[in-house]
Amino acid sequence: MKVHLFSQCMVDMFYPQVGSAAIEVLERLGCEVIVPKNQVCCGQPLINTGYTDAAKAAVKQTIATFEEAEVVVSLSGSCAFAIRDEYQKVLADEPQWLRRAEKVAGRLHEWTAFLVDVLGVTDVGARLPGRLAYHQSCHVTRLLGVREAPLTLLSHVRDLQMVPLQNADRCCGFGGTFAVKKSAVSELIVEDKARAVINSGADILCGADQACLMNIAGMLERMRDQGIYDRDIRVMHIAEVLNSR
Amino acid sequence: MGILYHQEMSFEERVEAAKQNDFARKATAAATDGFVARKAMVTAKEPEWADFRRAAADLRAHVLDHLDFYLNQFIEQASANGSQVHFGADASEVGRTVLDIFERHAATRVVKSKSMVSEEVDINRTLRTAGMDVTETDLGEWILQLDDWDAPSHIIGPALHKDIHTIYDLFVANGYDGPKDAYAMTKFARAKLREKFLEADIGITGCNFAIAETGAVTIMTNEGNGRMVTSLPKVHIVLMGMERLVPTLSDLDVLMQVFVRSAVGTKISSYLSMTVGPRKPDEQDGPEEVHVIIIDNGRSDILAGPYKDMLRCIRCGACQNICPVYHHLTGHPYGSIYEGPMGIVLTPLLVGYEKAGDLPYVSTLCGACTDHCPVHIPLHELILQHRKDVAAARGTASAEARVYAAAGQVLAHPSLYRAATGVGAPVMQAMSLLGHRRGRLDARWQALPVLGNWVRRRNLPLLQGKKLRDVMRDNKRGDQRG
Numbered sequence: 001m002k003v004h005l006f007s008q009c010m011v012d013m014f015y016p017q018v019g020s021a022a023i024e025v026l027e028r029l030g031c032e033v034i035v036p037k038n039q040v041c042c043g044q045p046l047i048n049t050g051y052t053d054a055a056k057a058a059v060k061q062t063i064a065t066f067e068e069a070e071v072v073v074s075l076s077g078s079c080a081f082a083i084r085d086e087y088q089k090v091l092a093d094e095p096q097w098l099r100r101a102e103k104v105a106g107r108l109h110e111w112t113a114f115l116v117d118v119l120g121v122t123d124v125g126a127r128l129p130g131r132l133a134y135h136q137s138c139h140v141t142r143l144l145g146v147r148e149a150p151l152t153l154l155s156h157v158r159d160l161q162m163v164p165l166q167n168a169d170r171c172c173g174f175g176g177t178f179a180v181k182k183s184a185v186s187e188l189i190v191e192d193k194a195r196a197v198i199n200s201g202a203d204i205l206c207g208a209d210q211a212c213l214m215n216i217a218g219m220l221e222r223m224r225d226q227g228i229y230d231r232d233i234r235v236m237h238i239a240e241v242l243n244s245r
Numbered sequence: 246m247g248i249l250y251h252q253e254m255s256f257e258e259r260v261e262a263a264k265q266n267d268f269a270r271k272a273t274a275a276a277t278d279g280f281v282a283r284k285a286m287v288t289a290k291e292p293e294w295a296d297f298r299r300a301a302a303d304l305r306a307h308v309l310d311h312l313d314f315y316l317n318q319f320i321e322q323a324s325a326n327g328s329q330v331h332f333g334a335d336a337s338e339v340g341r342t343v344l345d346i347f348e349r350h351a352a353t354r355v356v357k358s359k360s361m362v363s364e365e366v367d368i369n370r371t372l373r374t375a376g377m378d379v380t381e382t383d384l385g386e387w388i389l390q391l392d393d394w395d396a397p398s399h400i401i402g403p404a405l406h407k408d409i410h411t412i413y414d415l416f417v418a419n420g421y422d423g424p425k426d427a428y429a430m431t432k433f434a435r436a437k438l439r440e441k442f443l444e445a446d447i448g449i450t451g452c453n454f455a456i457a458e459t460g461a462v463t464i465m466t467n468e469g470n471g472r473m474v475t476s477l478p479k480v481h482i483v484l485m486g487m488e489r490l491v492p493t494l495s496d497l498d499v500l501m502q503v504f505v506r507s508a509v510g511t512k513i514s515s516y517l518s519m520t521v522g523p524r525k526p527d528e529q530d531g532p533e534e535v536h537v538i539i540i541d542n543g544r545s546d547i548l549a550g551p552y553k554d555m556l557r558c559i560r561c562g563a564c565q566n567i568c569p570v571y572h573h574l575t576g577h578p579y580g581s582i583y584e585g586p587m588g589i590v591l592t593p594l595l596v597g598y599e600k601a602g603d604l605p606y607v608s609t610l611c612g613a614c615t616d617h618c619p620v621h622i623p624l625h626e627l628i629l630q631h632r633k634d635v636a637a638a639r640g641t642a643s644a645e646a647r648v649y650a651a652a653g654q655v656l657a658h659p660s661l662y663r664a665a666t667g668v669g670a671p672v673m674q675a676m677s678l679l680g681h682r683r684g685r686l687d688a689r690w691q692a693l694p695v696l697g698n699w700v701r702r703r704n705l706p707l708l709q710g711k712k713l714r715d716v717m718r719d720n721k722r723g724d725q726r727g
Contacts, residue, residue, distance in 0.1 A: 007713050009662075012714055014602045014706045014708065016713035017372035020713070020716060035713070037717070043656065050631075050635055053654035054652075058656045061658070135657070142612040171611035173609060175608070178609050179698075179699060180609060180696075180699055181698075183698035184261070184264075185260060186256060188573035189572075191702075192569075217702065217704075217706075218699070220702045221682075221685065222687070222688075222704050225681075225682065225704070
């Protein structure tokens with residue numbers, strides 16, 4: 001199956017290894033993966049801050065980049081939601097673009113949901129010894145309704161032990177521009193999330209949205225730098241976990 | 246109180262102040278977690294819970310779609326059973342109407358049960374300025390009153406932020422000489438409030454729901470103070486938001502079921518008081534006069550616009566209980582009597598963007614509120630709608646708008662993006678070399694705008710010299726066609 005990958009600007013810029021891992025998993029499962037070079041950003045930082053008009057350029061660029069694809073897979077749950085749902089509101093006053101947005105929306109899948117629901121795969125043959133806590137990010141869990149797929153995939157990773165994470169589906173406090181616009185509040189929320197990770201006893205924190213992971217990892221690292229705890233906690237996108245052998 | 250308070254402080258200052266109040270933060274976290282856990286436990290055993298929510302949501306939507314009809318029906322029925330119905334277009338009209346009633350009865354002493362709309366129209370200030378003796382009879386509200394009319398912090402538990410030591414000191418200052426013990430202190434409060442109930446000329450309540458088919462008004466309390474306020478004084482004034490209607494008594498049942506589960510996680514409230522007009526000739530007790538003031542205060546404007554669904558709100562507080570922002574902030578930083586998700590949607594609608602345009606940004610748009618709202622208000626969508634309207638109101642010339650417009654161009658054009666990240670990556674590399682942590686930006690850079698807000702308490706990874714698209718190109722992987 002030919003799959004066009006929407007990598008997310010954050011992965012492109014800060015975590016290319018996550019993108020590479022996701023591609024390797026898909027290829028191992030028999031997909032031909034295209035990474036269109038004209039993709040940049042889905043535009044949600046602008047949409048979610050209320051700057052709908054300023055977001056249109058990025059929105060249209062994304063649509064134009066992916067509208068010829070049969071299958072689009074997004075590595076980010078929040079981008080998937082933006083493309084699938086928000087784009088139609090942004091383009092409500094431009095009927096032609098709206099139709100093109102609807103076409104892309106109909107062909108778009110979040111990465112873990114694609115593996116389980118489209119490829120029909122629950123065991124990708126991964127192996128990763130460790131104790132893993134899974135953060136259930138807001139967009140994937142509540143806004144896209146993808147609750148089971150990530151957990152199912154993780155449950156088949158050999159030698160991996162899942163540990164419960166308190167308030168796993170509570171927001172990590174990133175919230176896009178909220179993280180810097182209302183940073184005092186964001187810090188309180190992510191600190192709580194980091195403490196939950198530390199208290200879970202996990203040595204791996206995993207999630208399906210790299211933005212959340214960047215946020216929690218940033219706090220975990222700072223807390224470690226400050227000597228608040230001292231064990232190694234690796235932060236891995238689920239693509240990296242599933243690519244482990 | 247009016248809707249807004251602590252406005253002399255900026256939002257950031259209010260957050261700082263709240264961070265110092267360790268007790269309030271722990272109490273709020275414990276209470277909200279407790280409400281959520283109890284609600285989950287109760288509803289887990291009720292497979293019909295989803296249906297009840299759907300029915301409640303549809304009921305509220307239906308009433309809003311036919312509000313004129315149901316208001317008319319309510320007014321006819323209420324008048325027929327002897328209630329006097331008034332209209333309050335805004336806070337000052339409500340105040341005048343209330344003071345008229347006081348004047349006609351030469352009344353000076355009033356007892357109140359908890360009513361958010363009464364705070365909204367600032368009725369306590371109106372009454373106290375006119376020299377009336379006002380007593381809040383909900384225990385939490387009474388405690389706030391004793392503390393120089395402190396602001397509520399949670400829609401169901403207004404005094405969540407007060408610890409037993411603070412309350413003890415307040416009680417001592419008001420004549421208490423018993424031990425610092427919750428049971429003994431509550432008995433003191435009960436005795437004090439009993440005196441107030443017995444000597445009050447007038448009782449003022451809110452209205453959880455008014456029933457159109459019978460003209461009844463209902464309130465729910467956990468303490469029984471509602472029972473006292475509605476039956477002991479000679480005159481009962483009901484302050485009713487114009488949207489707080491149900492068509493029939495059995496519709497009330499549906500809303501009560503979702504309300505108590507969502508508010509406190511129980512199946513039933515301790516007291517439900519239903520007032521159907523004043524005392525009839527053959528009745529032993531009840532007020533001689535019942536006045537219902539139907540309050541607009543901006544609601545009819547909301548009804549006509551894109552935020553109409555907000556009027557479905559039944560003031561249960563479920564959204565506050567589940568909101569991660571509220572959980573950590575506690576109530577006071579919002580600076581509004583309406584806090585949490587419902588507060589950041591409703592407050593700007595009532596007071597405008599000049600005064601409350603920042604509130605819609607006090608959210609991560611995580612959607613937990615929408616998930617929990619018993620009447621399916623799309624809260625996170627309304628919060629986002631506010632942001633769009635605020636941005637539109639501020640226009641494209643504002644400093645922030647221009648920054649976002651520029652960012653929007655960089656994030657839309659591969660060549661601009663490549664140029665920006667091409668510069669950004671080595672700059673960040675150099676910055677990290679100056680810091681303490683390899684491969685990261687740390688707190689050294691906290692004075693910088695925007696970036697500084699991240700690195701104050703979180704490490705930031707660096708822009709990679711080789712982005713994913715560069716790796717793809719180098720490996721000749723994937724389609725590099727435009």
